[in-house]
Amino acid sequence: MSEDIQFVGFKVGGEEFGVNILKIQEIIRMKQITKVPRSHDFCEGVINLRGNILPVLDLRRRFGIETVENSKKTRIMVVNVCGRTIGIIVDEVSEVLRLNETQIDEAPREVITVDTGYVEGVGKVADRLLIILNLDKLLSTGEMNAIDKEVA
């Protein structure tokens, strides 16, 4: 039997996503974000996490989903990606899910284009579908390069 993997489930723009729990350092409530002028659109700004300055990215914008007003459920997931610590804003963090490999299907070929290489698979939980993200790919191919290019 293959081992279970734990995922943190969260919502962005009505869709449910999952990220390997090992990638996540902590989840914090929405806090004041300082905008950094001249930075990339995806970059919402920086926050102070116990004395450390972290950049915060808005996943809604990254996915091209219409941004919604921050609510009481809005969270910042502090994740470790490509050796960096960054925050990503999500609409809601739902739960920790334990999935067996058998419950994860490969992402349908049709959705994997060059740009969506970050979709690692689709998890089935009861009657829900969970889009499992590979944050390293998501953030290395998307924002990070864009930011690097922009300011270079």
Place this chain on the structure above:
Amino acid sequence: MGEGPYKITDETIALFLEEAEEHLLRLNENITEFEESGNKALLDEIFRSFHTLKGSSAIAGFQEISDLSHKVEEVLDELRSGKTVLSTCIVDALLAAVDRLEKMLQVTSENGESYAAPAHIFEELVSSSCCPVPTGKSLVSAEEENVKDEKIVEIEIVFSGEAAMKHSRAYLAMKQCGKWGSIVQTEPTGEELLAAEKEFSSLRIVIAGEIDEDAIKQELRHPDILSIDIGKRVEKSRGELPKAKKNSRANGEKRSLRVDSNKLDDAMNLASEMIIVKTMLNQISQEIERKYQHDQLTWNLGSLRSQLDKISTSLQENIMRLRMMPISLIFSRFPRMVRDIARETGKKVALSIEGEETELDKNIIDELYEPIIHLVRNAIDHDIEKPAVRKKRGKNHEANLSLKAYQDSGSIAIEVFSDGRGIDLNKIRKIARKKGNINNENISDEETINLIYQPGFSTADRITNTSGRGVGMDVVKNRVTELKGYIETWTEKGQGTKFTLKLPLTLAVIPSLLVRVSGETFAIPLSSVIESLRVSKEEIFSVRGREMMNLRGGVIPLLKLSSILDLPQIELTRPKVFVVVVGTADRKTGLIVDSLKGQQEIVIKPLCDELEKIRGFSGVTILGDGKVVLILDVTSLTQEIGHRPFTTVRSC
């Protein structure tokens, strides 16, 4: 890497490299001092350093380094036993060996491998002992040197039996005695006095120095002191002084601990964060206190709160202080360097160093090394004359070069002074005219001196090994400016030249001006702020589409901070706008902001990796309420947009 019987870990190597670096630093210092004084104690210390190097390099698996150290040890041994005489050759060979070791270590630390020293180093070492050009100094043992010109005196102070705080009184008396000479011995010892446990009725102090008995009696007088008895002990002193002056350095050396500077930064982060949380806690507890005014618990809370205030503030200060290091860290390298440059240029130079215990931020110290080297090289190469010339001019044939550091109202001053020929202002004017740096005939002395800080400017007739290429002074200036400091230049023909670098104590905390633009707060380092003022809209005029204003006779360009930063503009209804004048005296720019929020000391933190490359910001800071604020990098902001159009206006 070596194949020892046990595994050599990376830590072993890192530890060895660090230790070796320290030894080499001390060797440079000691060898130069030894050449001058011939002090035997120094020779012993030099020997010990090489011995340690030999051992630890062998342990770390760098046989080649060990071999060279061993060879040096042999030469030193002969010197110690008197088989060879101290000569310039030997000192040169020793220094060459140190240089070689330095290079070997560098390669080792880069590649993790060591290589053998070239054979000629060994040959030089061996032959050095047979070519005696004696320095004229014979070996002096530590004791002999110490008692030269000094009296050794024993002071006995008898305290009255009912003296209050007798231990402290005695300790103070002991400290006072330290003023007149070096304390050789006391009974009870200083530690015993501080511990205040041991009973005693009189304090015996043995000091060595130039002693004026009456002055001592006068100064020590106190109602609690019954008698002061001063007796000379010159004749007995030599044999009895086990560890006198020379070793006082070793005794005074503080026990220290090596800490990764990242760990310090982390601690600093947490301390400032604690202060932020404390501020919030204060607010809440004040509300609680208002609500439950007459409760005992409220009172307790209040007193705890003020305690926490004190502790957290001093904790933060202490952590800040951890970053401070004495400037001797770089000053100590100069005796060796000055000796080398002086010999290279055929000049006689006496170096004096003052205030090496002055502390400043480690980061600043590291950055300062090169500029100071440059100033020292310049001083010897350009300013100081050849001995013969000096004699002709009625100066001592040996030139004075002094390095001095001191604290000067919140900033640190570092002086490099040489009593040479001074800067020839007319020559600078001539060259500048030829090069086209200036076109008008009469420029002030001050402006002339400033020309030497322009890139590519050199007055040297020929290019030497050390200077004259015209690179340097501009680099020195840039570096100092980067460190938020400035340079003062003083020169007098025939009298010499003095460069004074004024630097902030630390880079971690800087005073800044907080401004608001489009609802966001930004910090501008005060070091780049010249003034701030309110200007009515009528005073702003436009030249070729650029906004300008008059500032006491001069015209300065204005920039809307909100438009440089692409922030939404807020239309202000007030008739006057706030202008912050930034830049340098000759390149001012006015930044239009919405409002001023006041001055504040801020802790600079780097902007995170991804955002670091965005121009215009030098970092971020966290305010007392936990809010993150960006720090503007005025130079890059104004260079980018402000000055290009402005200079074209000027040139047409």
